[in-house]
Each structure stands twice: as C-alpha cells, then as structure tokens.
Amino acid sequence: MNLCPASPRLKCANCDYEEPFERPPTECPKCGGGWLDVVYDYESVSRIWPEALRGRPFNMWRYRELLHLNDDANLISMGEGGTPLLRAVNLGLMLGCPHIYVKDERQGPTGSFKDRQASLSISFMKELGITEAVVASTGNVAISYSAYSALAGIKLWAFLTSLVPSEKMREVALYGSEVIKVTSTYDQTKQVAAEFAARKGIFRDRGIRSISARESMKTVAFEIAEQLPQFVGPGNNTPWRTPDWYIQSVSGGMGPVGVWKGYQELLQMGLVDRMPKLACIQAAGCAPMVNSFEKGMLDSVEPVLNPQTLVITVATGNPGPAYPFLAHVVKEHGGAFEAVTDEETFHAMHVMAKLDGLSMETAAAMAFAGLFKLLNKGVIKRDEVIVVNCSGHTFPVEKHLLGDEWARTIELPMEEPHLAPPAEEGLLGSLEQIDARVHSIAILEDNPQSALLLRRILQTRGDYQILEARDGAEGLAMVQRERPDLVLLDLMMPGMDGFEVLEALKADPELSKVPVVVITAKDLTSAERKRLGDQIEALMEKGAFTDEDLLDEILKRTV
Ligand SMILES: *Cc1c(COP(=O)(O)O)cnc(C)c1O
Numbered sequence: 001m002n003l004c005p006a007s008p009r010l011k012c013a014n015c016d017y018e019e020p021f022e023r024p025p026t027e028c029p030k031c032g033g034g035w036l037d038v039v040y041d042y043e044s045v046s047r048i049w050p051e052a053l054r055g056r057p058f059n060m061w062r063y064r065e066l067l068h069l070n071d072d073a074n075l076i077s078m079g080e081g082g083t084p085l086l087r088a089v090n091l092g093l094m095l096g097c098p099h100i101y102v103k104d105e106r107q108g109p110t111g112s113f114k115d116r117q118a119s120l121s122i123s124f125m126k127e128l129g130i131t132e133a134v135v136a137s138t139g140n141v142a143i144s145y146s147a148y149s150a151l152a153g154i155k156l157w158a159f160l161t162s163l164v165p166s167e168k169m170r171e172v173a174l175y176g177s178e179v180i181k182v183t184s185t186y187d188q189t190k191q192v193a194a195e196f197a198a199r200k201g202i203f204r205d206r207g208i209r210s211i212s213a214r215e216s217m218k219t220v221a222f223e224i225a226e227q228l229p230q231f232v233g234p235g236n237n238t239p240w241r242t243p244d245w246y247i248q249s250v251s252g253g254m255g256p257v258g259v260w261k262g263y264q265e266l267l268q269m270g271l272v273d274r275m276p277k278l279a280c281i282q283a284a285g286c287a288p289m290v291n292s293f294e295k296g297m298l299d300s301v302e303p304v305l306n307p308q309t310l311v312i313t314v315a316t317g318n319p320g321p322a323y324p325f326l327a328h329v330v331k332e333h334g335g336a337f338e339a340v341t342d343e344e345t346f347h348a349m350h351v352m353a354k355l356d357g358l359s360m361e362t363a364a365a366m367a368f369a370g371l372f373k374l375l376n377k378g379v380i381k382r383d384e385v386i387v388v389n390c391s392g393h394t395f396p397v398e399k400h401l402l403g404d405e406w407a408r409t410i411e412l413p414m415e416e417p418h419l420a421p422p423a424e425e426g427l428l429g430s431l432e433q434i435d436a437r438v439h440s441i442a443i444l445e446d447n448p449q450s451a452l453l454l455r456r457i458l459q460t461r462g463d464y465q466i467l468e469a470r471d472g473a474e475g476l477a478m479v480q481r482e483r484p485d486l487v488l489l490d491l492m493m494p495g496m497d498g499f500e501v502l503e504a505l506k507a508d509p510e511l512s513k514v515p516v517v518v519i520t521a522k523d524l525t526s527a528e529r530k531r532l533g534d535q536i537e538a539l540m541e542k543g544a545f546t547d548e549d550l551l552d553e554i555l556k557r558t559v
C-alpha cells in the first residue's frame with residue numbers, strides 16, 4: 001500500500017482557494033467558507049485502478065489512494081467497510097422490482113456505517129497528535145468513535161441527547177468514554193458539546209463539516225460501483241456500475257454527500273458512466289430537508305425546533321450545510337427528498353426482517369419505508385436498479401414495534417408436582433397448544449421463488465398449515481385430498497392451468513365452497529376476467545400487493 005496517497009490537496013467549494021492537504025483549517029483562508037473538499041491526482045490513480053485493487057482485502061482501506069491519511073502508521077482499522085451488497089429477493093418479488101440491492105452496513109465492527117467515518121476520523125486525529133476529543137451524537141457516532149478511540153488511545157467525551165436509548169448509551173460507556181447525557185434535542189446537545197470543547201480547548205469533531213466524515217462515506221459509493229456488475233453487468237464502456245438510485249435515511253446528510261463525491265471521482269476516472277439519483281429519507285416528525293425542498297428553498301434549511309419522532313438516530317432538526325449541497329444535486333440531477341411516518345418505518349422494519357431476514361434499527365428501516373413510498377408515487381420505477389443503505393443494526397428500540405407480546409409463554413403445572421406429568425411431556429403438551437394450526441392454506445404455484453414468498457408471508461402468522469403443489473393437476477389432487485380452508489391459485493401453470501383447476505373445483509360439490517384467491521403475474525384479458533367471473537374471492541397481481549394486503553384477504557376468509 002502507498003504510504004502517501006495521490007497528492008491530496010484542499011480546495012474551497014466556494015472560491016478558487018487551494019492548498020496542499022496537511023492540517024485543514026476550520027474555514028477557507030481566502031473567503032471564509034466552511035466547506036473544503038479534498039481533491040487528488042485522479043489521473044495517476046486511474047492509471048492503476050482497478051487492477052491495483054485486485055489483491056487487496058475487501059474493506060474500505062482498499063481505496064487507500066483516495067483517502068487522505070498521510071502515513072499508514074496512523075491507520076486505525078477493524079476491517080470496516082467491505083460490507084456485502086445483497087439482493088432483496090423476496091421484497092423485490094413482492095414489489096415487482098427485480099433490482100433492489102441492500103448495502104448491508106449493519107456488518108460494520110460496531111453495527112452501523114459510522115464505522116467508516118470513525119476509522120478515517122480517528123486515524124486522522126491520531127495523525128494530528130490529538131489525544132482527547134469531544135463528539136455530539138444521536139448514538140451511533142458515539143459508539144463507533146468510542147471503539148476506535150480505544151485503539152487510538154484517545155479520551156472521548158460523548159455528548160448524547162437523553163432520548164438515545166439507554167442500551168446505546170451503556171455501550172458508549174462500556175468502551176470507556178465519558179458519557180454526558182443532555183436532556184434536550186440533538187441540536188442543543190451539539191451546542192453544549194461545542195461550548196464545552198471551546199472552554200476546555202479540546203478538539204471537537206465537526207460533523208458534516210468534517211472532511212474525514214465525507215471522505216470516508218465515499219467508500220460506500222466505491223464499493224457499490226465495484227459490487228453491482230456481478231448482478232447487473234458493468235456500465236457503458238466502464239468496468240464498474242452506477243445504480244439508478246441510492247436511498248438512505250438522513251440526519252446530517254453526510255452519507256449521500258459522500259456517496260455523491262465518490263461517484264464524481266469514479267466518473268472523472270472513467271470507472272463508471274454516470275451519476276446516481278439520491279433519495280434522502282426523513283421522519284415526518286423531523287423532516288427539515290424534505291420540508292425546505294418542498295417549499296422550494298435551495299440555499300438554506302428551515303430547522304425543526306421540536307422533533308417528533310421515535311427514530312432518534314436521525315432526529316436532527318438542523319442539518320446544516322449538507323442541505324444546500326443535496327438540494328442543488330437533487331434539483332439539477334433528479335432524485336428525491338421524502339418523509340415517512342414512524343408507523344411506516346416500523347412496518348418497513350418488520351417487512352424486511354420477515355421477508356429477507358434483515359433485522360435493522362429503525363433509522364435503517366426508514367430508508368426502506370421511503371423506497372416503498374417512492375415506488376407507490378411512481379418516482380422510482382419498478383425496473384430501475386436501486387441500492388438501499390441498510391445503515392445500522394437492530395437495537396432495543398423495537399420495543400415500540402413489538403409491544404409486549406413478542407414471546408409465547410409455556411406454563412407448567414406447579415401446585416402438585418408429584419401429580420403432574422413428567423416435565424418433558426408437559427412441555428410438549430403446551431407447545432402443541434401453542435402450535436395449534438387452525439387453518440390450512442393450499443398454495444398452487446409453479447414458480448418456486450413466488451411460492452416461497454407466499455409461504456414466507458403465511459409463516460409469519462403462526463397459525464396456518466401450509467400445503468404446496470407445483471402444478472395444476474398435482475394441486476387439484478392435493479385440494480381434493482386435504483380439503484384446505486383456502487386456496488391461493490396461480491393462473492399460469494404448466495399442464496393444467498389455474499383456470500382449469502378453478503373450473504374443476506367449482507364443479508365438485510364437496511369443494512365448490514372452498515374460497516379461492518387468484519395470484520397472477522398476467523395482465524388478464526376481458527375474456528379471461530369473464531372466465532374467472534364470480535368464482536373467486538379476490539384477484540391479486542404479483543408485484544402489486546403487500547404482505548398485509550394478502551394476510552387481510554386470507555383473514556377475511558378464514559376466521
Ligand atoms: C448516522 C446514521 C444515519 C444518517 O446518516 P447521515 O448521512 O449522516 O445523515 C442513518 N442511519 C444510521 C443507522 C445512522 O447511524
């Protein structure tokens with residue numbers, strides 16, 4: 001690895017000021033602007049990328065040339081970055097979107113994408129000789145910085161709003177940081193932290209203004225670009241690929257700002273052929289960016305003084321300079337700012353866990369809720385290539401989602417133990433009661449992936465016995481034999497198709513009363529609709545119903 005990356009220089013975003021990158025000033029010495037970017041010698045890097053990357057470990061430091069640390073001796077790394085890009089198969093099938101990909105940032109060392117930021121920021125602090133620092137956080141920055149500070153030998157003062165779940169706070173304390181709870185909003189917590197740092201003369205992390213934060217987040221873009229071709233092929237005459245959409249829940253907005261810069265660098269080096277559209281998702285009760293954009297404001301943001309959301313991780317009322325930057329990008333290039341309610345976020349959280357096995361914290365689920373909304377509005381097209389940042393892992397905030405009834409209790413007889421049956425038998429008896437599958441549902445579907453999705457949706461409601469058949473004739477025989485309470489019927493099947501199965505069922509006096517819900521990928525002709533007539537209970541189009549729609553239909557017919 002290079003000791004000295006591609007001659008980084010510091011450049012003002014507002015005027016033409018430039019200097020070699022060493023110790024960044026807090027503002028532009030020429031115009032006083034607060035936004036300085038690092039630029040590199042892209043020509044020399046483009047001569048060695050992507051070949052030079054081939055033997056390197058898959059973590060964010062494989063992009064060493066474009067990360068501004070001067071000396072590898074200061075590098076603090078726990079293998080952050082290099083997270084998998086997963087295809088959301090079941091979700092995609094349900095929504096009718098073949099190209100939803102999940103950048104699984106839960107898999108960072110402390111469980112969120114802040115680990116990228118921590119690795120670069122703390123390494124750079126070490127390079128500057130800093131041994132004590134102040135940070136304000138809604139949780140994840142404090143956790144991540146604390147872990148990396150432990151390795152760097154930095155004493156960290158973590159200022160947290162008291163709204164942060166106590167489990168997260170305890171983790172910060174566990175790493176040995178000083179935890180300061182501020183009983184107020186995050187914005188006020190930031191002010192208190194700034195005052196404390198100024199008074200004590202301690203280095204303070206500068207959030208979005210922090211160069212390391214933005215520079216680290218661009219590695220998300222590098223990785224997506226490198227990973228996407230395995231699913232959808234490379235770009236036009238480029239080795240790497242840009243998605244149509246990058247979706248993320250935002251508070252300060254440094255993720256999308258960094259991702260945008262990452263793609264600009266890749267574009268400049270000829271590694272991708274275009275820029276993505278950014279979708280920035282916020283909570284309806286704390287959506288300063290969304291509100292300001294809707295009002296047509298581009299150059300400044302109207303802060304939300306009193307955030308109303310349970311999603312504390314992204315409850316930033318005043319996002320600062322990221323907003324004008326992102327607003328201009330979205331206006332010029334396309335993209336979206338969208339708000340979702342907490343309820344929509346909790347629903348998305350549940351859907352992602354149930355369908356694709358991804359349990360995430362609410363802040364991450366919010367991005368998926370935004371995806372659902374933008375698809376419904378037609379802003380995102382169903383055939384576009386979509387990457388959602390799954391930005392952080394589950395934390396006990398899901399208390400709000402699950403209520404008290406997330407476990408089932410087994411009660412063993414206690415009063416007269418000598419009369420009770422042997423423990424194991426009693427235990428099994430209670431389990432049987434719990435697992436009373438009162439209704440049976442037959443799935444007649446030839447496509448195994450579609451059958452899996454239907455099965456999965458039913459499995460998340462414990463009390464269905466599920467029967468499956470892969471073609472019409474086998475399915476009809478199964479229904480005649482098992483007499484299910486309801487049939488889910490695909491129309492397009494080899495051999496005997498769904499229409500024929502339906503006619504056979506209706507002609508059989510024993511089975512004609514079994515409700516049938518048709519699930520189809522086919523646009524029906526009017527003749528076909530007529531043929532179904534009033535013989536079915538409901539017609540559901542693949543890609544156009546949610547798990548709840550389907551369960552609603554089934555519940556109506558089986559209680
Ligand atoms: C910080 C954070 C966000 C928001 O990130 P920004 O790009 O800085 O707005 C989203 N999700 C999680 C889990 C986070 O920790």
Ligand SMILES: [Zn+2]
Pocket residue numbers: 012013014015016017028029030031032033
């Ligand atoms: Zn300037």
